[in-house]
Amino acid sequence: MELAYTEEQQAFRLQIRNWLKNHVPKKPLKSFDTEAGFAQHRKWEATLNKGRWGMVTWPEELGGRGCDxxxxxxxxxxxxxxxxxxxxxQNGIFLLGPTLMEYGTEEQKKRILPKMATGEEVWAQAWSEPNAGSDMAAIRARADRDGDHYVINGQKTWSTRAVYADWSFGMFRTDPNSERHHGLTFILVPLNAEGITVRPIPQLDGLPGFAEIFFDNVRVPVENRLGDEGAGWKVAMATAGFERGLMLRSPARFQETARRLVELYRENQESADRDPMVREAVLRAWMDAEAYTLTTYQTACRLSKGGKIGAESSTNKIFWSELDQKMHATAMSILGARAELLPHAPAAQGVGHWLDGFLFSQSGTIYAGTNEIQRNIIAERMLGMPR
Amino acid sequence: MDFTFTEDQLLFQESVRDFLVNEVTTESIRALWETKTGRSDELWQQLVEMGLVGMTVPEAQGGLGMNAVDFVLLAQECGYVALPENLVETVLVVAPLLAALPESDVRNEWLQKMAAGEARIAVGHSRNPLVSDAHTADAWLLQHNDEVHLVKARKKNMRRNESVDPSRRLHSIEWAPKPATCLAKGPAGKALWMQALNYGALGVAAQSLGLAQRMIDLSVKYTSERQQFGKPIGSFQAVKHHMANVAVQLEYAKAPVYRAAWSLANNHRHAGVHVSHAKIAATEAALLAARNGIQVHGAMGYTWEVDMHIFAKRAWALDGAWGDRAFHKTRVAKFVLKDNALIGASNTFVA
Incomplete structure (x- = not known):
């Protein structure tokens, strides 16, 4: 055990720190759930890619740095x-990208990954359906084979980024007589294809962060299939594994939230301390973010020595999502009567973006498999309790 | 950066676990409750022979010269079986404290005797009102302000204080410090006692991980067998989620405990904060395991007959030892709430 960085790792840190110092926009971008903000963020992806910082874990020939x-x-x-x-x-680079590298053909990788890396093509996920949420195997949207095309009919929902994105990926039932997780196929669908209707769904902040997608005889060439026909479940599980795993919710985000919470508490300490629970919650935020970080490093070291990720991706998901909620709830509590104010309200000075984060934190315990589902997985697969 | 244990460390853990699970059964624990000392000399000799008692004694004094990282997984296993013997304090507190003293005949002799199984030493820290296992010790390491005293154990000077955990043998000790028994004082003595506190708290944290795991295992087994409404109660989600909550909390307490061990072994400048974080996280996991474990055992969980209480009571007892919750939270607060605190992304492994 050696809990210190090597000189190379420290040099790498300084390199990225310097680059970011010179490139991160001084003025915060608008939300990517607005048209203007989406364009700004797309541009930022291109900037990152130009500096070869877009996806550092990708291999060098794809614009990455082959980082561990x-x-x-x-x-x-x-x-x-x-x-x-x-x-x-993020749906593209963190979820679909790694899945493509594992299951995609050379042609698919060459066609899709470079444009994903530059942000030229932004990806939306299309997992859930109105009757297939936590129970994803209940998928009913169909993809019927017609020569060298699939003809897709049905509906997807809660498709993150689908309003402004260019492409979507999801599972469709290619065998009409199949049930549950059999007979499903992983297919990539351009969102400008004929027969597609995207209906934006406003989230708690009023912005269309996700959408419903209706498919009406949408024709997609067979080469848009990822993995074998009928093997969609296996491919999707790899994607869901990445989603719950290290990539999407790395510890840094929660550490920074904890740090900002400590700052907010100290700035408002006199009024915050009128409720003695607040100080306790602030300390706990730091400890839990620290525990999440330590545990992630431990897992990362184990994986890099050939270990496999198991049910801990479920403990992981529960831990960060509930930590995020607790931290934002504490911030709301410190802000007191001003907590309800939108950032542009005249009296909102000093409230920062805690409200946005608080609203978003409500989704963390629901998406990527609700925490109730995760608890079932932990009980059954990690602890071996009876089904 | 390497946050893993070596293969040797993991193999040692496995063999110690096998040994302890075979030797320290709940039946043997219950049998010891009925004896005068509550301790097994035979088991202690076996622990000596395995090299466990002398693990952190320097090699020059016949020990293995190992550190907290080497022992932390073994302390966890001691918790898993609720070992009644005072092994964890001996290895993590007594030996490092003696070993940190300047070379002297007294220091060398006692370390040698400890490693050889010829003598046992109990330790009294001012944060603990009572001394564990004073009754089987040949000598007591006692604190008087900043002074470290090594005092010959005398039965007439100690008095047993019964604990909720019948395996715990706690004693109050009457003694008067004399210059002849003083081994260290002043800033050196103060530093030794602070180090002892950190090592003691690490021992509690590591044992708590094992205790929590054992209570999960017992509860999973019980709820898989116990039937109501025609099926095992462990198949009900309300029961599953009680146990999943413990598993999550336990999973995220482990890395802080292992980091604390590394920080102590490497004299990290923030080792104290790391220990406090570890102790809070691990004892809370054990307390939740006790609470939820008793709950899913139903009325059985409230009895003396079912083994659950052996581990729950140890968890409750250890929670307040080697610095209570308030002490450790205060240390965390001082670190987190100061100006220019080393918190936020990129500061976790700051040297």
Whole structure:
């Protein structure tokens, strides 16, 4: 055990720190759930890519740096520390990208990954359906084979980024007589295809962060299939694994939230201390963010020595999502009567973006498999309790 | 950056676990409750022979010269079986404290005797009102302000204080410090006692991890067997989620404990804060395991007959030892709430 960075790792940290210092926009970008903000974020992805900082874990020939997991964690620490923009193409680079590298054909990788890396093509996920939420195997949207095309009919929902994105990925039932997780196929669908209707759904902040997608005889060439026909479940599980795992919710984000919470508490300490629970919650925020970080490093080191990720991706998801909620709830509590104010309200000075974060934190315990589902997985697969 | 244990460390853990699970059964624990000392000399000799008692004694004094990282997984296993013997304090507190003293005949002799199994030493820290296992010790390491005293154990000077955990043998000690028994004082003595506190708290934290795991295992087994409404109660989500909550809390307490061990072994400048974080996280996991474990055992969980209480009571007892919750939270608060605190992304592994 050696809990210190190597000289190379420290040099890598300084390199990214310097680059970000010179490139992160001074003025915060608009939300990527607005048209103008989406364009700004797309541009930022291109800037990142130009500096070869877009996806550091990708291989060099794809514009990455072939970084290992520890370097990835260092990158993320610096990224959040610098207050860099959110990643508009996260469904692409963190979820679909790694899945493509595992299951895609050479042609698919060459066609899709470079444009994903530059932000030229932004990806939306299309998992859920009105009757397939936590129970994803209940998917009914169909993709019927017609020569060298699939003809897609049905409906997807809660498709994150689908309003402004260019492409979507999801699972469709290719075998009409199949049930549950059999007979499903992973297909990539351009969102400008004929027969597609995207209906934006406003989220708690009023912005259309997700959408419903209606498919009406949408024709998609067979080469848009990822993995074998009928093997969609296996491919999707790899994607869901990445989603719950290290990539999407690296610790840096929560450490920075904890740090800002400590700052907010100290700035408002006199009024905050009127409620003795607040101080306790602030300390706990730091401890839990620290525990999340330590545990992630431990997992990363284990994985890099050949270990496999197991049910801990479920403990992981529960821990960060509930930590995020607790931290934002504490911030709301410190802000007191001003907590309800939108950032542009005249009396909102000093409230920062806590409200946005608080609203977003409500979704963390629901998406990527509700925490109730995760608790079932932990009980059954990790602890071996009866089904 | 390497946050893993070596293969040797993991193998040692495995063999110690096998040994303890075989030797320290709940039946043997219950049998010891009925004896006068509550301790097994035979088991202690076995622990000596395995090299466990002398693990942190320097090699020059016949020990293995290992550190807290080497022992932390073994302390966890001691918790898993609720070992009644005072092994964890011996290895993590007594030996490092003696070893940190300047070379002297007294220091060398006692370390040698400890490693050889010829003598046992109990330790009394001002944060603990009572001394564990004073009754089987040949000598007591006692605190008087900043002074470290090594005092010959005398039965007439100690008095047993019964604990909720019948395996715990706590004693109040009457003694008067004399210059002849003083081994260290002043800033050196103060530093030794602070180090002792950190090592003691690490021992509690590591044992708490093992205790929590054992209570999960017992509860999973019980709820998989116990049937109501025609099925095992462990198949009900309300029961599953009680246990999943413990598993999550335990999973996120481990890395802080291992980091604290590394920081102590490497004299990290923030080792104290790391220990406090570890102790809070691990004892809370154990307390939740006790609470939820008793709950899913139903009325059985409230009895003396079911083994659950052996581990729950140890968890409750250890929670306040080696610095209570308030002490450790205060240390965390001082670190987190000061100006220019080393918090936020990129500061976790700051040297």
């Amino acid at each position: 997991l520890i370097e990835w964690l260092i990158f993320e620490e610096e990224y959040y520390r610098a207050g860099s923009p959110a990643r508009v193409n």
